Amino acid sequence: MDAPKTYCDYVRDLAPDNLHRVYHDTAYGFPLDDDNELFGRLILEINQAGLSWELMLKKQDNFRRAYAGFDVAAVAAFGEADRARLLADAGIIRNRLKVGAAIHNAGVILGLQEEYGSFKAWLDHHHPLDKPAWTKLFKRHFKFTGGEIVGEFLMSTGYLPGAHVEGCPVYGQVLKAGPAWAQD
Template structure:
């Protein structure tokens, strides 16, 4: 069963249905939101997406509204605060990756203006090419994390199946050809 079929059977107020219908596969214009999606995808590694969706607001609060500038300045005190926060995934490697990646994004913004512009500079690429770029640039970005991050933000196809009611809207907004 595809994620689309799974979500179609859920009530409209279910967190999976809301994510699928309004967020999954659609472009994100705001750099902080792009960074937030990267944090969520990194934290999903080894866990279910359901857990991440349920903790999404706690992640936003814990990581300063996903402010790249603020997270890049996090200190050891902030790391310990995050490690003690039961509302998020308390994994030191994932927390360290988020802080490190925020600093990397700040550097990318110096050259490209925005995180989104950096991604656009490399687009389009195949998944394997994207994985190499992300692994070279960021921490904790393996193949599945990169694939889901780019698919969920409209840079790789596959977020929706053709029979999905959201499919046409997705194609229109992303320009992806399946």
């Protein structure tokens, strides 16, 4: 049997309560307006590097708890005790660089919020860019944001197309939600 060509193909025959199916059908590619949720998605994408997305889906509630509900201001204020707590938390990915990136990136987002009003407004201000330009922009501001991480973050939050193929039943729902890429 051939491997699925797209995520849509992969999830098509999965049970409705499968983690991948739920994410595909309810979150992947849908625009996010809340800065904390955007930050949370960025944390998950960064932590997925070198690991499986399924692991991130299984641990997403643990990440939300460990990172103060993805509250940008709270994470930006994390100190050494918080860093040690995160590195000891078996419910998340205990990687020193990824933990440090999350805390650093929260501080960057606070600065972007001051300058642009929100992280989303900063993203909107720079849209549309292609993936290489987005990656360059992210690398200038954030830690642990290579091309795949940036691409998946932006595709999963509606800034780049490709989350769903046109024949996927969810594709139309994503379009109705108004992703940035469809407004170009």
